[in-house]
Structure formats: C-alpha cells, structure tokens
Amino acid sequence: MGNVVLVGMPSSGKTTVGIALARVMDRKFVDLDDRIAAWEGMKLQEIIDNNGNEYFHYIERQVCLNFKEDNMVVATGGSAIYAEDAMEKFRENGVIVYIQISLQTAEKRLTNLATRGVTLAPGQTIADLYEYRIPFYERHADLTVQSDGRSVASVVLDILTQLNRFKPRLITEPVIW
Numbered sequence: 808m809g810n811v812v813l814v815g816m817p818s819s820g821k822t823t824v825g826i827a828l829a830r831v832m833d834r835k836f837v838d839l840d841d842r843i844a845a846w847e848g849m850k851l852q853e854i855i856d857n858n859g860n861e862y863f864h865y866i867e868r869q870v871c872l873n874f875k876e877d878n879m880v881v882a883t884g885g886s887a888i889y890a891e892d893a894m895e896k897f898r899e900n901g902v903i904v905y906i907q908i909s910l911q912t913a914e915k916r917l918t919n920l921a922t923r924g925v926t927l928a929p930g931q932t933i934a935d936l937y938e939y940r941i942p943f944y945e946r947h948a949d950l951t952v953q954s955d956g957r958s959v960a961s962v963v964l965d966i967l968t969q970l971n972r973f974k975p976r977l978i979t980e981p982v983i984w
Contacts, residue, residue, distance in 0.1 A: 809877065809878070809900050809901035809902065810876070810877060810878065810879050810880070810881050810897065810900055810901035810902075811828065811832070811834075811879075811880045811881065811901060811902055811904060811966070811970065812881045812883060812897040812901055812902065812903045812904065813825050813828075813880070813881065813882045813883065813904050813906055814883050814885075814887065814888055814903055814904070814905050814906070814944055814947060814948065815885065815905055815906035815907065815908065815944060816885055816908055816913050816936075816937060816940065816944075817884075817885040817913070817917060817923060817924075817925050818908070818912075818913055818916035818917050819885075819906040819907070819908045819913070819954060820906055820908070820954050820959070820962065821838075821882035821883065821906055822838050822840075822882045823959055824906060824954070824959055824962050824963060824966070825838070825880045825881070825882040826880075827959050827960070827963045828880050828963050828966055828967075829879070829880035831963055831967065832880065832967075834878055834879055834880050835876075835878075835879050835880070836879065836880045836881075836882070837874075837876065837879055837880075837881050837882070838882045839867070839870055839871060839874070839881060839882065839883050839884055839887065840882070840884045840924065842870045842874075843863075843866055843867055843870050843884065846866060846869075846870055847866060850924065851863070851884075851923070851924025852923065852924045854866065854924070855924060855926060860926040860927075860928065863886075863926055864886055864889055864890070864926065867884050867886060867887055867889075867890065868887075868889075868890035868892075868893055871883065871887055871890055871893035871894075871896070871897070872890070872892065872893050872896060874896075874897075877900065881897070881901075883897075884924075885925065885926075885940070886926050886940075888940065888943040888944055888947050889943065894947045898947070898949065902949045902950060902970060902973060903947050903948050903949045903950075904948065904949065904950045904951075904952060904966055904969075904970075905944045905945065905947070905948035905950070905951045905952070906952055906954050906962070907944070907951055907952065907953045907954065907955075908953075908954055908955055909955050910933070910934055910937045910938075912955050913933055913937055914933050914934070917933055949973060950966070950969045950970065950973055952965045952966050952969065
C-alpha cells in the first residue's frame, strides 16, 4: 500500500501527528531523526556540532535512501527535503504529506535551537530557514495540511481525508474518532 511520509519544518508536529496517524491507520511509526542518531551513535545536535551541516545532510540523505520498510508512517527530519533523490524514492512508494505551520508558530516553538538539531548556517535565523525551505516542502508534497491552532486529532483527520481522496487504497476501513 505504501508509506505515508511526513515533511515539514522542525516543530511542525511531524512526530506527534505521525504517532497518532500510525495508531489510527494501524501501522508502525518511524522517526528518521532517531535513525540518524542511531546511525551516528550521537544526538542530532552533536552530529551538527562535531561535523557540520553538510555532513549532517549527507547522513540524513543516506538514512532516507536506505529506508526499505513499507506500509509505515514516517516522520522525516526537517532538512530531508534537500535530498531530491530520497524524496523521489519516498514518492515512488507512498505519499508525501507536508505539515505546514506559519513562521510565527515555528519561531514560537523553536526555543531550543542549541540542542534541537536544526541545521542553521552561521547568522541564519528561523525566518531565513523558513523562507528557504518552504519551496522545497511545497515542491515535494503530494498533500498539504495546515496545523496551526489545530488539535492533533483534527490534523490527523484532515490527513486521512486527503489520503482517502489521493490514494483510496491507503485506507482500507473507515476511521472512527
């Protein structure tokens, strides 16, 4: 049936929504940030601090390209969308869902930049990163769901509704909330 792959800014809710979506769809959930940390044996921020953003993006791309599971809900890292070949691979075996938040929401939620594992260039602000990444998310998304000011259940229901229209085979039974 394929994977449901979630993309979006750090703090957009990919993991929180992904866990709930997987539960409702009776699928397993995987957070690729966890796979990156396991691959390198250190936290995301340590990878960035020790090796730089380019190395982090290289490892993130490798983890995405080596992802082989099927019928899962997958939360990618915020910068996974830079890996064009990985995004194409995800699209071939599923649906890419962009969880969209406003710049104001991203700035409000991203208060832990020193430890979170966000690949910011020196002097780059959250606003700069947001403006740079939005075209990537929009280009790679099959579906887009706005999550500002919404409950997790509401976002999940929106995703399920859009998935059912996009690829009816992804949902085999009606979902009751």
